[in-house]
Amino acid sequence: MRHALPIGLCSLALLLPTSIVLASAGSEAIDRHCSACHQTQSGPQSWSRISAQRKTPEGWDMTIARMQTMHGLELPLEARRDIVKFLADTRGLAPEESAPQRELIERRLNRIESFDHPSYQEMCARCHTGGRAQLQRRPLEEWESLVHFHVGQFQTIEYQAMARDRDWFDLALNEIAPWLAETQSLENDAWEAWQQAELTSPEGDWQLWGYWPGEGDFYADVTINAAEGEDAYSLSLDGAFTSGRPLSGEGQAIVYTGYEWRASLNLNGRDLKQVLDFSGAQPSGRIFDDHDEAFGMMVEMVPHEASEPAVLASLPASLKAGERSRLVLLGYGLGEGEINLGEGVTVRNLVERSDMRLVLDVEASTDLTPGWLPMQIGEISAERLLAGYRTVDRLEVSPALGVARIGNDKTPPVSGVFTAAGYLDGADEAIPLGQVPVRWSVSPWDEIAERDEDARFAGILDAATGIFSPAGAGPNPLRQYNANSVGNLRVTASVVGQEAMQDEAQLIVTVQRWNNPPLR
Known part of the structure; x- marks a missing residue:
């Protein structure tokens, strides 16, 4: 399996609850390959420097890559996978902590960053994204060590643009590091609560939808199964674009920290990566081309089983007056009852109907009143999911x-x-x-x-x-x-x-x- 990290982290393992501390292949690999420099400390599975940081799976993988590149660490690929898995599981980020930087994790390019600190952008985010440091948690001494590392590793940093016009080292050590220690602290309520959270398996049947650039809206039934190997997952997708063109594929995945889903997919013959946040009842994230990250699509998922009937999504989101089109409604409890899409919209043909999906051939009249179209599916009402228009304002x-x-x-x-x-x-x-x-x-x-x-x-x-x-x-x-x-x-x-x-x-x-x- 090859998942969303381009360097090829391939360990297929969904973590155990982080409150459980057990001997693992990852901790044993750290003892074997890392403890010569990062000494074992008091307490189980604790090492100098390593235990004083928390990062995303990608963050830990980048740390290991730096150890290999800059310090000559020799590490088998399997050990590297095990270490990243262990550290992301036990020293990762809670969903609340990673949420502000999901765009960076999902490889969404062309985003504009902003931060509360007046000089953080010029001090740090001029060389890499500011979000890169926002996806780490450290105590003050570790943030100070990071400043010293930058000066030692990048000797010209104080003479580069936006650095030579200020006392960069003094600002970094005495303003930026304390600010990061306060806002990106190692211990906090969010991480403590997540360590005690009851984790659920993603196994089961799901419905996924999104918008594929150049192709249009799409939907798919997704089945996630446990695969061979500890905590391994395989998935299959079967769906279509709203144009009627089929969409199918399969893939493999791993979950880090109890919610960080990373998968490799092949959809209609194209290799893609998938990053999802599985911490909530409605997982969401992005599917993208790892070689061309600008090409991607935001997606949402819901499990097939739900307690409350509802319409959750309309594909497309609007109908134009005087045109006939295919409309897909997704949700729960859609299998029975009269279908009413509001005045001026006629259902010409019922293409597909199930408890979770309606595929309709509809026609909007030329005198359609612009605005929200109140939908009624049996006893289910939805008033702000589908709009009608004549012209675009x-x-x-x-x-x-x-x-x-x-x-x-x-x-x-x-x-x-x-x-x-x-x-x-x-x-x-x-x-x-x-x-x-x-x-x-x-x-x-x-x-x-x-x-x-x-x-x-x-x-x-x-x-x-x-x-x-x-x-x-x-x-x-x-x-x-x-x-x-x-x-x-x-x-x-x-x-x-x-x-x-x-x-x-x-x-x-x-x-x-x-x-x-x-x-x-």
């Missing part, structure tokens, strides 16, 4: 600022993936329409980009999907000075049939990504 392209990267076989390109969501201007608040049909175009962002013909050389934007494919890496003989095929572009979405309704975003197409750690 506002369009919003996401991300507003995107970064794509040229690439080649050694350093794969990173795509630009854009979506366009429509909105109605409601009386009290905007009504989201979800993804609406648009046409995409690209143009130079400014005069320099126009002069350098960036739109010609930097790559190709698919007019139908909003997916930008960067050009290849290396000198381009057609450009001035044989420059790389980088660029500064304007990406514009125009609503189909309503071309004056537009929104735009900036896309920076830059050089290859040379450093690709799990947490940047």
Whole structure:
């Protein structure tokens, strides 16, 4: 199995409750491979430095990679897997602690960070994401040691941009480290409570849904089974896009810290990774291409068994007046009762019906009243899941600022993936329409980009999907000075049939990504 960590952590084991301390392959591997430098301390399974930190699975894997790269640690792959599993289980983060940085864990690119400390961004997040340190917990002395490590390992750190204009070392040691010790403390109520939490197995039948860039909304039945090996999981998916195109696949997974799901999937022949938070009743997260992380989709899951009938999701989120389309409703207790989607919406054909899913062929009348469409499925009511519209009042392209990267076989390109969501201007608040049909175009962002013909050389934007494919890496003989095929572009979405309704975003197409750690 190969899960979401690109270096290949492959141990298939769902952890035991962290309140149980047992001898394990991971602790034994630490004693064997790490204790020469990290001495055993008083108490069971306790080592200097190691026991004074808590991190995500990716964080612990990066630590081991640094030990191997910088200190010559020789470690078999199996031992590395065991150590990461053990440390993530016993010295991980509680769901409440990881929640603010889920975007980083899920490899969501093009996010804009902000922090409460006035200089943390300039001091730390200029070299890597600020979230990387936010996904660690240490006491003050360990945060101070991290500052000393940076100065010792990166001798020019105090002379780089945004550091040489201040007393970097003094600020880092006397302001940043104490702030981190206060906000990212080793011991806290969230971690103590999670260690005592009763963990449940993800085994069983689930329903999953999301939006696949370039393909549209999709749904799938997911079956999770225990696999061979301690706490191993396999999963199968069987579903479809709302267009009717089948979607199927399978995969393998491991859960760290009782809720951190990491899986490798193959969906319709494409290899993908999956990161989910299984701490709640409705797990959610992201599926993405590990070689092109911009390509991915947010997903939600619910178990097949539930106590309360409800409509949980509508795919798509809106119907356009005068059009016939396929509508998928997901939830519980949908197998019986009359189907009423509101005035102006007619169910032409019942394609599929079960307790958890309705697949309908519907038609919205030309005089459909814009706004929320009150749905009634038997005794189940849902008033703010499906909207009707005639025209789009506002369009919003996401991300507003995107970064794509040229690439080649050694350093794969990173795509630009854009979506366009429509909105109605409601009386009290905007009504989201979800993804609406648009046409995409690209143009130079400014005069320099126009002069350098960036739109010609930097790559190709698919007019139908909003997916930008960067050009290849290396000198381009057609450009001035044989420059790389980088660029500064304007990406514009125009609503189909309503071309004056537009929104735009900036896309920076830059050089290859040379450093690709799990947490940047």
